[in-house]
Amino acid sequence: MSLENFIGCKRCGACCRAHGYVKLRPGEVEAIADYLDIPLYDFTSEYTRLTYDRSRLSLIEAEDGSCIFLDGNDCMIDEVKPSQCRTFPLKWRFPGWEKICKGG
Ligand code: SF4
């Protein structure tokens, strides 16, 4: 798989199981908390953690290392998922992404 060969997302969920941060941009914390209909503080304390450099919040992982909002191959917050997720792999991607993405 290469970017040139990427036709479209197959919704396999592999990128949501990849190790690494799912960073939240300004406004995304509020949007997800609203979508889940829980107070902002509850969302940040239950579902997020600081990145290593303490510059951003990231979603936490489930015990198996997948994103906490992955259900099967589906995203539980699809309508308000972070920009990082929405733009993968066309704009945002991580090293080695082509080895796991089946979007072609
Ligand atoms: S927020 Fe949704 S799309 Fe993004 S990594 Fe988690 S499950 Fe995947």
Ligand code: SF4
């Ligand atoms: S790994 Fe690729 S094909 Fe699979 S869900 Fe992510 S973007 Fe879509």
